[in-house]
Amino acid sequence: MMGSENPGFEEAHLLVPREEMENLVLDDPLTTNHPNNNNSYSSFRSANSSISESTHHPLSPPVLSIPADFDPLLSPPVYQNPNGSDNNYIEPPSYADVIFSPFDDNSANEINLIDSTSQDQDSSISLSRSSSSSSDYIKITVSNPKKEQETTNSLVPGGNTYYTYLITTRTNIPDFGSPEFSVRRRFRDVVTLSDRLAEAYRGYFIPPRPDKNVVESQVMQKQEFVEQRRVALEKYLRRLAEHPVIRLSDELKVFLQVEGRLPMPMNTDVASRMLDGAVKLPKQLFGESTSVVAPHEVVQPAKGGRDLLRLFKELRQSVANDWGGSKPPVVEEDKVFMEKKEWIHDLEQQISNASQQAEALVKAQQDMGETMGELGLTFIKLTKFENEEAMYNSQRVRAADMKCLATAAVKASRFYRELNVQTVKHLDTLHEYLGLMLAVHGAFVDRSSALLTVQTLLSELSTHHSRAEKLEAASSKIFGGDKSRIHKIEELKETIRVTEDAKNVAIREYERIKENNRCELERLDKERRVDFLNMLKGFVVNQVGYAEKISDVWAKVAEETSGYARNS
Amino acid sequence: MEQQRSVSGLLQSPRSPSSQPYLSVSVTDPVKLGNGVQAYVSYRVITKTNFPDYQGPEKIVIRRYIDFIWLRDRLFEKYKGIFIPPLPEKSAVEKFRFSAEFIEMRRQALDVFVNRIASHNLLQQSEDLRTFLQADEETMERLRSYENGIFKKKPADLIQIFKDVQSKVSDVVLGKEKPVEESNLEYEKLKHYVFELENHLAEAQKHAYRLVKRHRELGQSLSDFGKAAKLLGACEGQALGKAFSDLGAKSEALSVKLQKEAHQLLMSFEEPLKDYVRAVQSIKATIGDRANAFRQQCELDETMKLKKINLYASGLPYIMPFPPCFAIFCCH
Numbered sequence: 005m006m007g008s009e010n011p012g013f014e015e016a017h018l019l020v021p022r023e024e025m026e027n028l029v030l031d032d033p034l035t036t037n038h039p040n041n042n043n044s045y046s047s048f049r050s051a052n053s054s055i056s057e058s059t060h061h062p063l064s065p066p067v068l069s070i071p072a073d074f075d076p077l078l079s080p081p082v083y084q085n086p087n088g089s090d091n092n093y094i095e096p097p098s099y100a101d102v103i104f105s106p107f108d109d110n111s112a113n114e115i116n117l118i119d120s121t122s123q124d125q126d127s128s129i130s131l132s133r134s135s136s137s138s139s140d141y142i143k144i145t146v147s148n149p150k151k152e153q154e155t156t157n158s159l160v161p162g163g164n165t166y167y168t169y170l171i172t173t174r175t176n177i178p179d180f181g182s183p184e185f186s187v188r189r190r191f192r193d194v195v196t197l198s199d200r201l202a203e204a205y206r207g208y209f210i211p212p213r214p215d216k217n218v219v220e221s222q223v224m225q226k227q228e229f230v231e232q233r234r235v236a237l238e239k240y241l242r243r244l245a246e247h248p249v250i251r252l253s254d255e256l257k258v259f260l261q262v263e264g265r266l267p268m269p270m271n272t273d274v275a276s277r278m279l280d281g282a283v284k285l286p287k288q289l290f291g292e293s294t295s296v297v298a299p300h301e302v303v304q305p306a307k308g309g310r311d312l313l314r315l316f317k318e319l320r321q322s323v324a325n326d327w328g329g330s331k332p333p334v335v336e337e338d339k340v341f342m343e344k345k346e347w348i349h350d351l352e353q354q355i356s357n358a359s360q361q362a363e364a365l366v367k368a369q370q371d372m373g374e375t376m377g378e379l380g381l382t383f384i385k386l387t388k389f390e391n392e393e394a395m396y397n398s399q400r401v402r403a404a405d406m407k408c409l410a411t412a413a414v415k416a417s418r419f420y421r422e423l424n425v426q427t428v429k430h431l432d433t434l435h436e437y438l439g440l441m442l443a444v445h446g447a448f449v450d451r452s453s454a455l456l457t458v459q460t461l462l463s464e465l466s467t468h469h470s471r472a473e474k475l476e477a478a479s480s481k482i483f484g485g486d487k488s489r490i491h492k493i494e495e496l497k498e499t500i501r502v503t504e505d506a507k508n509v510a511i512r513e514y515e516r517i518k519e520n521n522r523c524e525l526e527r528l529d530k531e532r533r534v535d536f537l538n539m540l541k542g543f544v545v546n547q548v549g550y551a552e553k554i555s556d557v558w559a560k561v562a563e564e565t566s567g568y569a570r571n572s
Numbered sequence: 573m574e575q576q577r578s579v580s581g582l583l584q585s586p587r588s589p590s591s592q593p594y595l596s597v598s599v600t601d602p603v604k605l606g607n608g609v610q611a612y613v614s615y616r617v618i619t620k621t622n623f624p625d626y627q628g629p630e631k632i633v634i635r636r637y638i639d640f641i642w643l644r645d646r647l648f649e650k651y652k653g654i655f656i657p658p659l660p661e662k663s664a665v666e667k668f669r670f671s672a673e674f675i676e677m678r679r680q681a682l683d684v685f686v687n688r689i690a691s692h693n694l695l696q697q698s699e700d701l702r703t704f705l706q707a708d709e710e711t712m713e714r715l716r717s718y719e720n721g722i723f724k725k726k727p728a729d730l731i732q733i734f735k736d737v738q739s740k741v742s743d744v745v746l747g748k749e750k751p752v753e754e755s756n757l758e759y760e761k762l763k764h765y766v767f768e769l770e771n772h773l774a775e776a777q778k779h780a781y782r783l784v785k786r787h788r789e790l791g792q793s794l795s796d797f798g799k800a801a802k803l804l805g806a807c808e809g810q811a812l813g814k815a816f817s818d819l820g821a822k823s824e825a826l827s828v829k830l831q832k833e834a835h836q837l838l839m840s841f842e843e844p845l846k847d848y849v850r851a852v853q854s855i856k857a858t859i860g861d862r863a864n865a866f867r868q869q870c871e872l873d874e875t876m877k878l879k880k881i882n883l884y885a886s887g888l889p890y891i892m893p894f895p896p897c898f899a900i901f902c903c904h
Contacts, residue, residue, distance in 0.1 A: 351804075351808070354800070357800045357803065357804075360800075361796045361799075364797070368786070368789045368790040368793040368794075371786050372790050376783065378782075379779040382775050382779050383776060385772060389768060393764075393765045395765070533812050536815075536816075537815065540815050
């Protein structure tokens with residue numbers, strides 16, 4: 005194409021030998037024709053040859069093999085890819101058509117078989133998971149951070165400052181009472197919310213709240229830190245709103261709607277709780293206050309509570325479980341659960357590994373785009389230089405060709421960068437699920453601590469019972485009754501009764517948590533499958549679409565400069 | 573294209589009637605010889621020719637890198653003003669001196685080097701070239717060590733060096749700031765172009781090198797990602813698991829392609845760019861040579877003027893001396 009049509013070439017062909025650059029030994033396809041077909045020399049002179057003649061273009065789109073037996077979970081491919089066995093750079097219908105601007109939820113919905121009824125348009129990348137297929141939604145935005153002054157308890161003039169964030173909610177769920185409302189909250193309130201949810205929803209996979217970042221808040225620039233926190237808060241609240249049970253919880257409702265300081269139980273910090281417990285302990289030991297766990301307290305784990313005595317008892321029980329000779333009274337019997345737990349652990353490791361590699365991949369793609377762009381710019385500069393300083397026409401002709409290459413490189417660079425932005429969005433799912441694994445751990449811990457409580461109470465009961473038996477046996481030997489012993493037996497029977505009540509409550513709680521675990525695991529399975537499938541599809545479609553675009557760019561250059569190609 | 577006659581009409585496919593003179597060389601089969609510090613790579617140099625002074629039609633000799641250096645230095649000395657083709661550099665990093673890739677890059681560059689000489693009207697006539705292509709290994713070794721020995725500097729050279737220093741000192745003493753340079757506008761333009769060109773090409777080569785590296789890195793990360801996906805798939809099982817496994821397999825396949833692409837890019841894009849940078853550097857060397865020659869001529873001119881004045885002053889009849897001849901002038 006180049007050789008015959010372009011007059012400049014012909015001209016140059018005649019000009020060069022006459023010119024004084026005759027001694028120029030540099031490679032010039034117009035002046036030196038080496039018959040030597042030695043590979044190194046010939047391929048050396050035409051870098052294009054490899055691109056134009058290879059049957060399998062290095063950048064040709066990968067073909068995802070579709071299994072013969074269709075799994076209904078895999079939607080039929082929307083865009084059939086007529087197998088690229090022939091040397092087609094453009095395969096209609098082109099994947100590139102799907103990817104032209106950022107991967108938006110609409111196109112994802114087309115691809116996804118599962119009916120998308122969720123209207124979470126801009127919020128997150130996960131869509132159409134609602135198995136309950138109701139059309140309700142909660143959309144939360146966090147914005148407008150403002151600096152505020154602590155008005156009470158300020159010993160220092162000027163006082164403590166903190167930031168509040170405007171939390172706006174839009175919903176069509178009737179329970180909330182109004183379709184749109186806002187409230188101002190500080191981070192401390194979020195911590196409270198998270199604690200209360202943890203108390204109330206044991207056994208559920210509760211999304212973990214953002215870190216307190218004590219160090220970072222001191223070290224980072226204020227603006228940056230506040231923005232980082234705003235983003236984290238938004239993500240957290242949106243995840244809460246996605247959870248089918250938690251989204252309807254009172255705790256969340258109050259947090260989102262009720263202005264003013266969140267009502268908190270007194271002294272929630274660990275230190276003061278410990279102090280309370282330390283005060284109670286002597287009374288408990290000397291029998292002045294009840295040494296039995298009240299039923300309402302049984303539903304909370306011992307750890308972090310005020311009851312030190314209970315803490316000690318459960319600790320003793322757990323040691324006995326691990327090191328004692330006899331089996332504890334009740335154990336985790338659910339084999340299915342045990343297997344599931346192990347599997348979750350393995351899954352977490354694999355997700356973590358994949359997430360790491362995904363990060364590395366994103367970086368590599370980013371670097372590729374950058375370097376490609378720099379290369380293009382360098383060649384554009386070289387082209388400009390050649391045009392300005394050229395002494396012979398052949399130089400200008402060559403410069404024009406070089407410009408094609410340069411612009412192609414710059415275009416390709418832009419595509420790599422776009423591709424990367426999308427890749428990040430998709431592979432982010434892996435990171436999200438890592439966060440979720442934390443929630444799963446939490447739920448499993450709820451279960452085991454509830455079990456421990458049950459075991460402890462059961463041990464206590466059996467201890468009480470045997471004591472009672474001993475006392476009865478001893479007192480029956482004394483004729484006419486043993487007043488003191490009988491009194492003791494009465495007291496003991498009362499204790500046993502209360503402990504029985506507590507035990508029953510604890511067992512109920514344990515069963516409840518087990519059920520929560522089970523439901524959540526099911527939900528996790530279902531949602532995870534959908535999310536991961538979406539992620540894979542999105543990722544692959546992106547890769548293919550951009551690979552097509554990039555290969556088109558190079559194909560064009562190859563065509564434009566095909567005159568240089570050597571048919572060796 | 574193969575059968576097309578070159579403009580100079582000197583070169584043709586070996587299969588054409590042997591009445592046309594031809595000289596074609598190839599550098600092949602690198603072999604590592606020797607042990608430890610003494611180890612080196614030898615190459616087979618195959619010459620196919622019908623030149624009268626050559627042992628034709630085919631001759632094979634064994635040469636090593638320093639032999640090529642010998643040839644380049646000889647040509648540079650004898651063919652002043654001609655742009656001598658550049659040689660690949662020594663390896664900066666000891667570790668890679670014998671890596672397959674480095675050896676292949678060097679072999680390719682050496683092949684190009686010799687072929688450029690062989691296709692150059694003047695250079696191909698060089699006796700040193702013939703020696704290089706035809707002499708047996710012992711002769712080559714002898715020549716090479718003699719020339720590269722510590723007694724390389726001939727007496728004439730030493731005197732010249734002394735004179736250079738002398739003139740530099742006198743320049744400073746007499747208050748002359750700049751060394752004398754040709755005042756040829758077109759030549760100046762050319763020099764400026766060459767110097768600028770080197771910068772541009774060097775930058776392009778730097779980015780080409782990075783691009784090769786990026787391809788390799790992307791290939792590696794795709795491979796790692798593929799493995800991770802496969803593991804995740806094994807954990808997931810069922811349809812989702814299969815999807816992950818497929819993704820993993822494709823990733824790994826892509827990775828292999830990327831590594832190949834990186835290699836291709838290296839050999840067909842970066843190496844040639846490097847070669848052009850070297851070539852421009854070689855041109856600069858020739859330019860330097862020219863500047864030296866010009867300076868020498870100016871100095872000798874000066875000397876001659878002084879001597880004439882002395883002669884005149886001494887009262888002897890004025891005899892027109894021969895203008896000094898310097899056969900150093902090169903192409904313009």
